[in-house]
Amino acid sequence: MRIAQVSPLWESVPPKLYGGTERVVSFITDELVRLGHHVTLFASGDSVSDAYLEAICPQALRLIPGSFNREAPMTLLLERAFSASDEFDVIHSHLDFLGFPVARRCPTPVLTTLHGRLDLPELEPVYREFSEIPLVSISDAQRQPLPWANWQATVHHGLPRDLYTFHPQQGQYLAFLGRIAPEKCPDQAIAIATRAGIPLRIAAKVDPADRDYFRERIEPLLDHPLIEYLGEITDAEKNDFLGGACALLAPFDWPEPFGLVFIEALACGTPVLAYRRGSVPEIIDDGITGYICERMSELTAATKQVSLLNRRRCREVFEARFTVDRMVQDYLNVYEQIVSDHSTAALRSLMRSVTNQGLTAPAIC
Amino acid sequence: MRIAQVSPLWESVPPKLYGGTERVVSFITDELVRLGHHVTLFASGDSVSDAYLEAICPQALRLIPGSFNREAPMTLLLERAFSASDEFDVIHSHLDFLGFPVARRCPTPVLTTLHGRLDLPELEPVYREFSEIPLVSISDAQRQPLPWANWQATVHHGLPRDLYTFHPQQGQYLAFLGRIAPEKCPDQAIAIATRAGIPLRIAAKVDPADRDYFRERIEPLLDHPLIEYLGEITDAEKNDFLGGACALLAPFDWPEPFGLVFIEALACGTPVLAYRRGSVPEIIDDGITGYICERMSELTAATKQVSLLNRRRCREVFEARFTVDRMVQDYLNVYEQIVSDHSTAALRSLMRSVTNQGLTAPAIC
Numbered sequence: 001m002r003i004a005q006v007s008p009l010w011e012s013v014p015p016k017l018y019g020g021t022e023r024v025v026s027f028i029t030d031e032l033v034r035l036g037h038h039v040t041l042f043a044s045g046d047s048v049s050d051a052y053l054e055a056i057c058p059q060a061l062r063l064i065p066g067s068f069n070r071e072a073p074m075t076l077l078l079e080r081a082f083s084a085s086d087e088f089d090v091i092h093s094h095l096d097f098l099g100f101p102v103a104r105r106c107p108t109p110v111l112t113t114l115h116g117r118l119d120l121p122e123l124e125p126v127y128r129e130f131s132e133i134p135l136v137s138i139s140d141a142q143r144q145p146l147p148w149a150n151w152q153a154t155v156h157h158g159l160p161r162d163l164y165t166f167h168p169q170q171g172q173y174l175a176f177l178g179r180i181a182p183e184k185c186p187d188q189a190i191a192i193a194t195r196a197g198i199p200l201r202i203a204a205k206v207d208p209a210d211r212d213y214f215r216e217r218i219e220p221l222l223d224h225p226l227i228e229y230l231g232e233i234t235d236a237e238k239n240d241f242l243g244g245a246c247a248l249l250a251p252f253d254w255p256e257p258f259g260l261v262f263i264e265a266l267a268c269g270t271p272v273l274a275y276r277r278g279s280v281p282e283i284i285d286d287g288i289t290g291y292i293c294e295r296m297s298e299l300t301a302a303t304k305q306v307s308l309l310n311r312r313r314c315r316e317v318f319e320a321r322f323t324v325d326r327m328v329q330d331y332l333n334v335y336e337q338i339v340s341d342h343s344t345a346a347l348r349s350l351m352r353s354v355t356n357q358g359l360t361a362p363a364i365c
Numbered sequence: 366m367r368i369a370q371v372s373p374l375w376e377s378v379p380p381k382l383y384g385g386t387e388r389v390v391s392f393i394t395d396e397l398v399r400l401g402h403h404v405t406l407f408a409s410g411d412s413v414s415d416a417y418l419e420a421i422c423p424q425a426l427r428l429i430p431g432s433f434n435r436e437a438p439m440t441l442l443l444e445r446a447f448s449a450s451d452e453f454d455v456i457h458s459h460l461d462f463l464g465f466p467v468a469r470r471c472p473t474p475v476l477t478t479l480h481g482r483l484d485l486p487e488l489e490p491v492y493r494e495f496s497e498i499p500l501v502s503i504s505d506a507q508r509q510p511l512p513w514a515n516w517q518a519t520v521h522h523g524l525p526r527d528l529y530t531f532h533p534q535q536g537q538y539l540a541f542l543g544r545i546a547p548e549k550c551p552d553q554a555i556a557i558a559t560r561a562g563i564p565l566r567i568a569a570k571v572d573p574a575d576r577d578y579f580r581e582r583i584e585p586l587l588d589h590p591l592i593e594y595l596g597e598i599t600d601a602e603k604n605d606f607l608g609g610a611c612a613l614l615a616p617f618d619w620p621e622p623f624g625l626v627f628i629e630a631l632a633c634g635t636p637v638l639a640y641r642r643g644s645v646p647e648i649i650d651d652g653i654t655g656y657i658c659e660r661m662s663e664l665t666a667a668t669k670q671v672s673l674l675n676r677r678r679c680r681e682v683f684e685a686r687f688t689v690d691r692m693v694q695d696y697l698n699v700y701e702q703i704v705s706d707h708s709t710a711a712l713r714s715l716m717r718s719v720t721n722q723g724l725t726a727p728a729i730c
Contacts (some may be wrong), residue, residue, distance in 0.1 A: 007700075071463060072491045077495055078466045098436060101443045105470040120420075126437045129444055 158327030164267035167243030175245035243268035247350035269311035504644035523692030529632035534606030540610035548619035608633035634676035
C-alpha cells in the first residue's frame with residue numbers, strides 16, 4: 001500500500017529523548033517499510049526513518065528556544081499531508097483532532113490514532129462535531145468518555161522485539177520511570193519504597209510546567225538512603241534500568257491511555273505494580289505479569305510478593321501481545337477496512353452522480 | 366451582504382480589557398449591522414454584539430484558568446465558520462494563517478485580515494504555501510516581509526467616532542499606554558521623561574511572559590517623583606488618561622503592524638511621539654499630529670516642542686482617516702471585489718466542466 005504517516009512536529013521521529021507518540025510513529029513507519037509498503041513520513045527534518053521523509057520544518061519544535069510561532073509549521077503540515085490526495089491509499093494521522101477539518105475534506109481515506117487522554121470536558125464538542133472520522137484507540141479504556149465515536153479498532157502499542165532484552169535475574173530495586181508530575185505520583189512511589197524498605201531508583205524528566213512541583217514536593221523527599229534520582233535517561237539506558245529492577249513501580253493516578261513504560265518493563269522481564277486506572281488492566285495480568293492494586297497499602301504489600309512472579313512469563317506476554325509486528329498487522333487490517341469502506345462510499349456517490357447526469361445530460365448534450 | 370466575521374477566541378468580542386484584534390472585529394461587526402448587512406459573528410460565548418452570535422465556546426480562552434486544551438475550541442471554530450458555505454456571500458477571517466487550510470477548501474470567498482507582525486522567519490513558508498489566499502494588511506509597512514502575497518488592500522484600523530472625545534486643553538504629563546514588554550521600551554519612556562523633567566503616567570498590563578522583565582528592569586525605575594504607574598486600565602479610563610496628556614510617548618522599538626493606541630490618542634486630540642518603525646509614518650504626520658524621531662535624544666527634545674502642535678488638527682485627522690465608517694467602507698469595497706473575482710472564477714470553472722461533460726456525456730447517456 002501507499003501510506004502516509006503524519007507525525008506531530010513536537011519531537012523528531014524517533015524522539016531524541018522522551019516522546020511516546022513520535023516513538024510509536026517511528027516503530028510503525030519502519031515496520032511498514034520492512035514489509036514492503038511505500039511509506040511517506042511527514043515529520044520534522046531531524047527525523048530519521050527508512051521511509052521517504054517529507055520534512056515540514058528543519059527541527060523538532062520542542063528543541064527551538066525562545067519565541068517561535070509553532071502554529072506556522074503545524075499549519076504547513078496539515079496542508080502538505082492532506083493535500084497530496086492521489087499519492088496515497090491511506091493517510092494515517094497521529095495529530096489527534098488537529099487534522100480533522102482537513103481530513104473531512106480529503107478525498108483519500110484518513111485514519112486517526114488518538115494518543116492522548118480523552119476525559120477532558122473541552123474535547124467532547126470537537127469529537128462530536130467530527131463524529132464520522134474513523135478513529136483508533138490505543139486502549140479500550142481510552143474510549144470511555146467518547147463511546148459513540150467512529151471507533152475502528154483498539155490497537156495496543158508495540159515495541160521492536162529486540163529493543164529491550166530479557167533480564168532473567170531478579171533485581172534488588174524498584175524502578176520509577178516517567179515524568180515528574182502530580183498525576184504520575186512520584187511521591188507515592190517514594191513513600192511505598194521507604195515503607196517497604198526496598199531501594200527505589202527514579203529516572204524521570206521534569207517539564208518546565210512541573211518545575212515548581214519538583215522543587216517543592218519531590219526534591220525534599222530525595223534525601224533518603226533508599227532513594228536514588230537519576231534524571232532523564234536515554235532509550236539505551238532504559239534496558240539496564242528496567243531490566244535490573246525487581247519491579248516497575250507505577251502508582252500513576254490518572255487514566256493512562258496506554259503507558260509504553262508498562263510494556264518496556266515486560267520486554268525486560270520486569271513485572272509491573274500499578275493502580276487499576278485507564279489501560280492498566282488491559283496490559284497487566286494481575287498476579288502473572290504484575291499486581292493491580294486499589295490502594296497504596298496494597299501496592300506496598302505487593303512489593304514484597306513481586307519476587308514470586310515469573311520473569312520469563314513477563315517476556316513471553318510481551319512477545320505474544322506487545323511487539324511492533326503485531327501492532328502493524330493490526331493497523332494494516334484497519335487500513336484495508338477503511339480503504340474498502342471508502343471505495344464503497346465513493347462508488348455509491350459515483351452511481352448517484354451518473355444517475356443524476358443521465359437525467360440532466362440531454363440538456364447539456 | 367451576508368457576512369461572517371470570524372474572531373479569535375482568545376478574548377471576547379469586544380475584549381474585557383486588552384486585545385486589539387477582538388476590538389477591531391467588534392467595531393467592524395457592529396458597523397456592518399448598522400449599515401443593514403446580515404452579519405454572523407463566530408466568537409466566544411461571552412461576546413456582546415449586534416450581529417447574530419455563533420458561540421463556539423462559553424468563555425474567552427484567555428480567562429480560563431489552569432490546563433485547558435485551547436486547540437479544541439479553535440478546531441471547532443475552523444469547522445463551523447468555514448463549513449456553512451451557502452449561508453454567506455463572504456467570510457472575513459481574523460485568524461491570521463490558522464484558517465488557510467480550510468479557507469482554501471471553502472466554496473465561499475474568504476478574506477483574511479492579518480493582524481500580527483509578519484517579519485518572523487518561521488512564517489514565510491506557510492504564507493508561501495497559501496500564496497493565492499486574498500489578504501488585507503493593516504498597514505503598508507506590515508506587508509514588507511511578504512510583498513509577493515495576494516494583497517487586496519491595506520485597511521487602516523478605525524474607531525467609533527464618539528468612543529473618545531476631543532480634549533482641547535493641553536495636558537501636563539506624557540502618557541505611556543501598552544504592554545510592559547521589551548519591544549515597547551517603557552524603560553526608554555521613563556528615561557526620556559526624567560531627562561525632559563516632564564511627568565510620565567504609565568498605563569500598562571504585564572503579561573505572564575513579561576513578569577520577570579517587569580520585576581527586574583522596570584519596577585526599580587518606577588520609584589521616581591515624575592513617574593506614576595497605574596497598571597492596566599479600562600477603555601472608559603483611556604479617554605481621560607490619553608485626553609489629559611500633552612502627548613502619547615510611544616518609543617516602541619519594533620515594527621508595530623498598526624498600533625491602535627496612536628489613533629486613540631489622535632481621537633482625544635493628543636499628539637504622538639514615536640520612532641520611525643512599522644506603521645508610524647502612515648499614521649502620524651511628522652510635525653502636524655506628532656513627531657517621528659530616529660533617536661532617543663530627538664524624542665527627548667520633541668517632548669518640549671509638542672505644545673506647539675494643534676490638538677484640534679489631531680482630532681480632525683482622526684475624523685478624516687481613522688473612524689470605523691471609513692474602515693468598514695474600505696472592507697465593503699474589498700468584499701465586493703473578492704466576491705466578483707470568485708464569481709468569475711466559478712463561472713470559468715463551470716464553463717470548463719460543461720465543455721468536458723459535452724465530450725464525455727455520450728458514453729454515459
